Amino acid sequence: MADDDAYPNLSAIEIADKMIKDKTIVNDQVSAICGTVINNGNIDHMHRRRIFSKGLGIHEVPVPVDEYNNKFFELDLFSYVGTIINKSFLKKVGLPKKHYFIYYDDTEHSMRLAKIGKILCFPAIKVTHDSEPTKFITWKTFYARRNQLDLYKTHFPIRYQFIILVQVLRALVHILTNNKVLKYKMKLEAIKDAYKGNLGLHEVYKPGWQPDKE
Secondary structure, eight states, X not given: OOOTTEEEOTTHHHHHHHHHHOTTTSXXXXXXXXXXXXXXXXXXXXXXXXXXXXXXXXEEEEOOGGGGGSSOEEESEEOSTTEEEOHHHXXXXXXXXXXXXXXXXXXXXXXXXXXXXXXXXXXXXXEEEOOOOOOSXXXXXXXXXXXXXXXXXXXOHHHHHHHHHHHXXXXXXHHHTTSSHHHHHHHHHHHHHHHHTOOSOOSSSOTTOOGGGO
C-alpha cells in the first residue's frame, strides 16, 4: 500500500519479500508488515504508532525512533504508506471504512488487523513520503477529528463517552472566550457528526474549503 505521493526505495520490495519468506519471523500470526517512512530525509514516526488506554483516556503514541535500530518491532497502528497486508487476515477483517473519506481509514483498519494478528515493522524497508505537515485549519482538519472520534466510539465505547464530553466542554470554553473560534466550531461539528454516526463527505467541509470561504 502507498499514497500517490510516496514511493519505495529500490531495495524495499526485495527486502520485504525476504522478510515474508523468513517463517521464523513472519509466520501465520502476522497480519501485516510495514517499513520506515522517510519524510524530507528523516524518519516520520507518526506513521507507526501504538495505542493504549490509561484511566479514561486513549493515547496514540509514535514508536520511539530508537526502535528503528532493531531488525523489527511490533506496533498497533499503521498508515498505508509502505504497508503489506496478509490476504487471509484481510478477508477476516474486511476492507477499510470508505466513509472515513480521507483520514483514519488506515488507522481504524490497522486496529482490526492488530486484534487478530501481529503487525511488524521492518525498518530496512524504506518508503519515501515527502509531504509537508499542515499547520493551518483546512477542510482535512474536520475529517481527522470526526473519524478519530468514530474510531474511539467503535473500539473504546466506554472511554469514548468521557473523551467526547471533555472535548465538547473544551470547545465551548474556546468559543465563549473568543479563542480559536473557527477551529473549535469545526471541532464541535466533527464531534456532533461522530456522535450521530454521520460519516462520508460533509456538506460544508468539502475538498478545497478554506476558512476565508466559510
